Amino acid sequence: xxxxxxxxxxxxxxxxxxxxxxxxxxxxxxxxxxxxxxxxxxxxxxxxxxxxxxxxxxxxxxxxxxxxxxxxxxxxxxxxxxxxxxxxxxxxxxxxxx
Numbered sequence: 329x330x331x332x333x334x335x336x337x338x339x340x341x342x343x344x345x346x347x348x349x350x351x352x353x354x355x356x357x358x359x360x361x362x363x364x365x366x367x368x369x370x371x372x373x374x375x376x377x378x379x380x381x382x383x384x385x386x387x388x389x390x391x392x393x394x395x396x397x398x399x400x401x402x403x404x405x406x407x408x409x410x411x412x413x414x415x416x417x418x419x420x421x422x423x424x425x426x
Contacts, residue, residue: 393417401426 395417402423403410410426413419 395415400413400416402419
């Protein structure tokens with residue numbers, strides 16, 4: 329007599345199927361997550377650069393006044409001397425801006 333061996337059926341629990349689909353979801357979205365992180369870093373770097381560039385273009389005087397960095401030409405009315413200063417805040421009192 330021929331003996332037939334019973335057929336073995338392997339079944340995967342439902343929780344295993346969910347983890348498999350989750351892994352494939354992660355694999356599909358990994359590139360999007362990496363691009364999101366790179367984009368966020370670029371935005372932060374641009375903001376930092378803008379802040380540094382802006383703070384370098386302006387200077388604060390001792391009295392708290394913000395002075396733009398432009399050459400300010402002024403004349404001493406007592407001597408007639410004309411001199412250039414790095415910001416309008418650096419022009420001494422009594423000098424006349426040209």
